[in-house]
Amino acid sequence: MHLIMVGMNHRTASVELRERVSIVEDDLASVYGQLRDLRTVYESVVLSTCNRTEIYTVVTTRESAEDYLLKYLARRAGLSEENIRAHTLTLQGEEVVRHLMKVSSGLDSMVVGETQILGQVRDAFSLAHEHGATGLILNQLFRTSIHLGKRAHTETTIGQNAVSVSYAAVQLARKVFGELTGRRVLVVGAGKMSQLTTQYLYEHGMTDVHVVNRSLTRAEALAQQFGGSAAPWSSLAGELTAADIVISSTSSKQVVLSRVMVEHAAQGRGTRPLLLIDIAVPRDIDPDAGSIRNVFLYDIDDLEGVVAANQAERLRQAALVESMIQDGLSSFVEWLAEQRVVPVIAAVRAHGEEIHERVMASLERKLPDLSERERKLIRKHAMSIVNQLLREPVQYMKERSGVSEGVDEVEWFADMFGVTEQANLQPVLGGLLESVTNTAHQRTERVTRATGLQPALR
Amino acid sequence: MGAMRASYDAFNLLYAVSLILFFIDIIHPRRFVNRTALVLLFGAFVLDTVFLFLRLRAYGHVPVYSRFDVLLVLSWLILLAALVLDAFFKVGLLVFFVNVVGYASVAFDLYRPNGNIHYPTHMADLLVVHISLAVVSYACFVFAFVASFMYLIQDWLLRAKRWNQWYFRLPALERLDTYAFRAVVLGVPTLLVAMVLGVIWGKVVLGRWVILDPKPLATFIVWLMYSVYLGFRLRSGWGGRALARFNMACAVAVFLNFVVVNVYSNFHHAF
Numbered sequence: 001m002h003l004i005m006v007g008m009n010h011r012t013a014s015v016e017l018r019e020r021v022s023i024v025e026d027d028l029a030s031v032y033g034q035l036r037d038l039r040t041v042y043e044s045v046v047l048s049t050c051n052r053t054e055i056y057t058v059v060t061t062r063e064s065a066e067d068y069l070l071k072y073l074a075r076r077a078g079l080s081e082e083n084i085r086a087h088t089l090t091l092q093g094e095e096v097v098r099h100l101m102k103v104s105s106g107l108d109s110m111v112v113g114e115t116q117i118l119g120q121v122r123d124a125f126s127l128a129h130e131h132g133a134t135g136l137i138l139n140q141l142f143r144t145s146i147h148l149g150k151r152a153h154t155e156t157t158i159g160q161n162a163v164s165v166s167y168a169a170v171q172l173a174r175k176v177f178g179e180l181t182g183r184r185v186l187v188v189g190a191g192k193m194s195q196l197t198t199q200y201l202y203e204h205g206m207t208d209v210h211v212v213n214r215s216l217t218r219a220e221a222l223a224q225q226f227g228g229s230a231a232p233w234s235s236l237a238g239e240l241t242a243a244d245i246v247i248s249s250t251s252s253k254q255v256v257l258s259r260v261m262v263e264h265a266a267q268g269r270g271t272r273p274l275l276l277i278d279i280a281v282p283r284d285i286d287p288d289a290g291s292i293r294n295v296f297l298y299d300i301d302d303l304e305g306v307v308a309a310n311q312a313e314r315l316r317q318a319a320l321v322e323s324m325i326q327d328g329l330s331s332f333v334e335w336l337a338e339q340r341v342v343p344v345i346a347a348v349r350a351h352g353e354e355i356h357e358r359v360m361a362s363l364e365r366k367l368p369d370l371s372e373r374e375r376k377l378i379r380k381h382a383m384s385i386v387n388q389l390l391r392e393p394v395q396y397m398k399e400r401s402g403v404s405e406g407v408d409e410v411e412w413f414a415d416m417f418g419v420t421e422q423a424n425l426q427p428v429l430g431g432l433l434e435s436v437t438n439t440a441h442q443r444t445e446r447v448t449r450a451t452g453l454q455p456a457l458r
Numbered sequence: 459m460g461a462m463r464a465s466y467d468a469f470n471l472l473y474a475v476s477l478i479l480f481f482i483d484i485i486h487p488r489r490f491v492n493r494t495a496l497v498l499l500f501g502a503f504v505l506d507t508v509f510l511f512l513r514l515r516a517y518g519h520v521p522v523y524s525r526f527d528v529l530l531v532l533s534w535l536i537l538l539a540a541l542v543l544d545a546f547f548k549v550g551l552l553v554f555f556v557n558v559v560g561y562a563s564v565a566f567d568l569y570r571p572n573g574n575i576h577y578p579t580h581m582a583d584l585l586v587v588h589i590s591l592a593v594v595s596y597a598c599f600v601f602a603f604v605a606s607f608m609y610l611i612q613d614w615l616l617r618a619k620r621w622n623q624w625y626f627r628l629p630a631l632e633r634l635d636t637y638a639f640r641a642v643v644l645g646v647p648t649l650l651v652a653m654v655l656g657v658i659w660g661k662v663v664l665g666r667w668v669i670l671d672p673k674p675l676a677t678f679i680v681w682l683m684y685s686v687y688l689g690f691r692l693r694s695g696w697g698g699r700a701l702a703r704f705n706m707a708c709a710v711a712v713f714l715n716f717v718v719v720n721v722y723s724n725f726h727h728a729f
Contacts, residue, residue, distance in 0.1 A: 155489065157626065175616060178630035271698035273631065290617075294698055302619055309621030320489050 001042065002062040003137065005096045006069035006088060007054030010110050013087040015050075020077040021084075023048040025127065032131040034072075040065045043135040045128040045142060047103070049120045051110055054089075054103075056096065058137045066090055097141060097332050101325045104149030106159060113158035113314050118149040140335055148328040155324070158317035161310035166197040168306040169277045169298075170204055173245050176275050176296055181205035186243035188236065188257070189250035190218040193279050195225070197247050202226050210243065212236050214250070240265040245275045248284040255286045262289035269294070279303065340410050345394050347419035352386040462512045469505035472498050473533075473561050480554040484623065496544070499557065503537040510534060522589040529563040531590070535597040536560035551627050552637065555604040584659045591652035596712060598645030599684070603709035605637035606702040613699055635697040638705055642691075646684045653677055676715045683708045 008018060023031055023046050035044045035057070043058040053073070059065035074084040091099050102108040104121045125142040128134045134142070153159050161171065170180075177183055185206045187194045190213040198209060209228030212235065213219035219230035231239055240246065240261060250256055257276070262285070266274055276297040278285040283299055290297030298306075360379055364370065370378070393413070400409050414420045479495035482488075510530060513521040521527040537560060540553045612628040614620075628634070653674065660668030668674060687705055691697050697705070 161626070172616075174630055175612070175625070176631050178632035178636075270696070271694040271701065272696045273698070296616055298619075305619060306621055309625075313626055316487065320487065323489060 001137075002059050002065075003057075003093055003096045003141075004059060004062055004065060004069075005054055005056045005091045005099060006066055006073070007047075007052060008073070008087050008089060009052035009054065009108070011108075012089050017077060017079075017087055018051070018053065021053045021073050022050075023053060023076075028127055028131060032128065032133040035133065038065070038068060040068070043138040044133045045125055045138050047121060047124040049117065051117075052103070056100065056138060056141075058135065062092060094329065094333075097145075097329055098325060100141060100145045101148050101328050104145040105152035105321050105325065106149070107152075107318055107321055107325075111163060112318055113161075115153055115159045118146065118153070121149065122146050136339065137336075141332065144328055144332050144335075148324060152321045152324055156317045156320045158314055158321055161313050163307055163310055163314070165279070165300065165303045165307060166193070166200050168303040168310070169197050169247065169279070170200045171306060171310070172277070172296070172298060172303075173201065173206075173275055174204070176273055177244060179205065182208070183244040184208040184210065184242060185245045185247065186239050187211045187222065188246060188248040188284065189213055189252075189280065190215070190222040191249050191251065194247055194249040195222060197249075197277070197279065198222070198226060201245065201247070206245070210239055212239055237261055237264065240274075241268040243274070244272070245277065246285075247277050247279065249279045250284050252280070252284060253282060256280075256284040257286065257289065259286045259288040259292070262286070262295060263292050266292050266295050277303070341397055344410055344414045344419065345397060347414070347422040348390060348394065348417045350422065351417055351419050352390055353383075356383055356386050462509060462516065465505050465509045465512060469502050469509055470564065472505060473502040473557070473564065476502055477554070477557055477561055480557070484551070484554065484627065487623075496553075499537065499553070500541060503534070503541060506530065506534045506537060520586045520590070522586060522593070528589065528593055531593050532596055532600070533560040533564045535594060536563075536600055539597060539601065550629070551608065552601075552604060552629075555608060556601055559600045559604060584655055584662065588652055588655040588659055591648050591655065595645040595649035595652060596716070598641045598648065599709050599712050602638045602641035602645065602705055605634045605641065606697075606705040606709075609634040609638065609697070609702045610699065610706075613702075632696075635702070638697065638702065639688075639691050642684055642687055642705065642708075646681065646688060649677070649681050649684070653681065673715075680708065680711045680715050683711055 008021060010018070013021075028046060031046055032044065035041045035055075040059045040061050041057050042060065045056045047054045047056065055069055057065060057069070070081055070085060070088060070090075073088060074081045077084055099108070100121075104118055106113045106115060106117055109117050121142070125134070125138075125146065128138070173180055173183075180201065183206050185198065185201050185208065187198050187209065190211060194211075202209065207227065209223060209226040211219040211223040211228060211230045212233060213222070213230070214233050216230060216232050219232075223230040236257075240257065241264075246257070248256060262274070262276070271294055273294045273296060276285050276289065276295065278297065278299045281300060285297060285299075287297070287299070289295055359382060363378065364375065397410065397413050411420070476495045476498035479491050479498065483492040483495060510521060513527065513530075522531060536556050540556050540560075544550075544553045608628055609631060611624060612631055612634060615622070615625045615628070616631070629637075656674065657668060660666065683704075687701060687708060690701055690704075694701075
C-alpha cells in the first residue's frame with residue numbers, strides 16, 4: 001500500500017490552469033465515485049481551493065494510481081498528459097505527510113502563515129469523510145495535520161503579523177491600544193487608502209468611525225459604509241481631540257494637520273495617547289507632531305518598515321512551525337508502526353494467557369486438593385513466567401516497528417509465536433509503513449554510519 | 459539540613475538556568491527552549507516550595523523572620539503568580555522580567571542563607587500575618603515595576619520605530635499600563651493592612667505605638683507614593699510615560715525601604 005498525492009498548486013501552475021482543474025463541491029460525489037470504482041484506490045481526499053487542487057490517496061499500486069490521477073487532471077484541464085505533467089506535483093510516503101502538514105499550517109500558502117487554508121483542509125476532509133472516501137490512514141493523517149495546523153497558529157505568531165500597509169496600521173494601533181473595541185477612529189480624506197485601512201480597523205472592532213473630508217458628500221458616503229458619522233472640514237480640530245486613532249490620506253499638497261493643531265488636541269486628552277497614521281504622499285501631518293507627548297505618528301515609510309519586519313518575523317516563525325512538522329511526522333510514523341505491531345502484540349499476549357489457562361486447568365485436574373490460596377499463588381507465578389518471557393520480545397518488537405526492516409520482522413514475530421492468523425495481519429499496511437518510514441530509515445542509517453553507533457537491539 | 463541545602467541549591471540552579479533559557483528564547487525564539495525554560499521554572503517553584511516547607515518544619519513556624527526567608531517567600535510568590543498568569547493569559551515576556559527580579563531577590567542573599575533572627579516574643583499569628591501581607595504587597599509592586607519597565611521599553615520602541623523582536627513580543631501599551639495599575643491596586647490595600655497589623659503588634663508585644671520608628675514612617679511614605687500613583691492613574695484613565703516612571707520610582711522606594719531603612723529601625727534589624 002502506498003500514500004501518494006497528485007495535484008497542482010500556486011507554485012507549479014498558473015491561475016488559468018488551476019481554475020481549469022479545480023473541483024467544485026458539487027462535483028465531489030462523482031469524483032469520489034470514480035476513485036472508489038478504481039480497485040487500486042483505498043482512500044482519498046480531494047483538496048481544491050483557489051491556490052491548489054490536490055488529491056491525497058492510499059493506493060495499492062503507485063504507478064497505475066499516479067497515471068490515472070494525471071490522466072484525470074489532464075482530462076479536466078483539457079490538456080495532454082505530457083503537458084499537465086510539467087505542472088503537476090507528485091509526492092509519496094513521508095513527502096505526502098510533510099506536505100499536508102505544511103499546507104495545513106499555512107507554510108505552503110502564497111502568503112506564508114495565512115489561516116484560511118486550515119479551514120479549507122478541514123472542510124475537504126469532512127466532505128471526503130461524508131462521501132465515505134476516507135479510512136484508517138487518511139483519517140489519522142488529516143486529523144494529525146489539522147491539529148498541527150491549529151497548534152502552529154496558537155503556539156507561534158506566524159499568522160499574526162501584517163503583510164500589507166493597511167494592515168500594518170491596525171497592528172500599530174493594537175500595539176498602542178491593545179483591544180480596539182470602543183476606540184474612536186477619525187478618517188481624514190475619503191480616498192481608497194482611507195477606506196481600506198478603515199475597513200481593517202472596523203473588522204478589528206473599531207466601529208466608532210468619524211470621517212472628515214473637504215467634500216462632505218464623499219465623507220458621508222464613506223462614513224455610511226461603516227455606520228459612522230461625517231463632519232465638515234471646519235470641525236477637524238474638534239474631531240482630532242476626541243479621536244484615539246487618526247487615519248489621514250488626503251490629496252492635499254500642504255500639511256493638513258499642523259503641529260499646533262495636534263499639540264492643542266493632545267492637551268485636551270490628558271495622558272491618553274493619540275495615534276496618527278499618515279498614509280498620504282505628500283504627507284498630511286507635520287512630522288514634528290511625532291515629538292509631542294503621548295502622540296505616536298507614523299507615515300507610509302514607517303508602515304512599510306513594519307511590513308518588512310513582519311515578513312521577516314513570519315519567516316522566523318516558519319522555522320518554529322517546521323520543527324513542529326518534524327515532530328508531527330515522527331508521531332504519525334509511530335502511529336503507523338503501531339497499527340502494524342499492536343494487533344500482533346495483543347495476539348501474542350492472548351496466546352500466552354491461553355497457554356496459562358490451559359496449564360492451570362491441567363494442574364487443577366492433577367492436583368485437586370490444592371487450597372484456594374495455593375491455587376491463587378500458582379496462578380500468579382505461572383502468569384509471571386508468561387509475562388517475563390514475553391517482556392523482552394514485545395519490547396523489541398515495539399522498537400523495531402518504526403524501521404523499515406521491522407515491517408518484515410512483525411510477520412516473522414507473528415509466525416514465531418504462531419499467531420499470524422489471530423493477529424489478522426494486513427499486508428498492505430506493511431508497504432505503506434515502508435514507504436513512509438523509508439526516508440526516516442535512510443536518515444537513521446546515515447547517522448549510524450556517521451557516528452559509528454549501532455542500534456542497541458540489532 | 460542536607461535535604462534543605464540540596465533543595466535550595468537545586469532551586470537556585472534551576473531558576474538561573476531557566477532564566478538563561480528564557481533570555482535565549484527572546485533573542486532567538488525556539489519552541490523547545492521556551493518549553494524547557496518554563497518546565498525548569500516550574501521545577502524551581504516546586505523546589506522553592508519544598509525548601510520553604512523544610513524550613514517551616516525545622517523552625518516550627520512560618521519562615522518569615524529573616525531577610526533571607528522573606529526574600530525566599532517573595533520569590534515563591536513571584537514564581538507562583540507568574541506561572542498562574544502565564545497559564546491563563548499567556549503573558550510571555552512578563553514571566554521573564556518578573557522572574558529576573560524574583561531571582562535577583564534570591565541572589566541578593568545567596569551566600570547568607572542563615573541569620574534567622576528570633577524576636578523576643580513572636581506573638582506569632584499577628585507578626586506572621588503582618589510580614590506575609592507585606593511580602594504579598596512587595597510581590598504586587600514587583601509586578602507593577604516590571605509592567606511599567608516593559609511599558610517604557612515598548613513606548614521607546616514605538617517612538618524610535620524599532621520593529622525588532624522586543625517590539626513583537628512586548629504586549630500593547632494599554633495592556634502593560636493595566637497590568638501595572640491592577641498590581642498597585644492590589645498592593646496598596648495589602649500594604650495598608652500589613653502596616654496596621656504591624657503597629658498593633660508593636661502595641662501588644664512591645665507595649666507602645668511604634669509609629670515614629672524610621673521603618674513605619676518610610677513604609678507610610680512608600681504607601682503614600684503608591685496612593686498618589688493610583689490617584690493620577692484613576693483620574694486620567696491611562697498612565698503614560700510619566701506615571702510609568704513614577705511607578706518605577708515607587709518600587710525603588712520599596713527596595714530602599716527594605717534594604718536601607720531597616721538598618722536604622724529599632725525592631726526590623728532581622729530584615
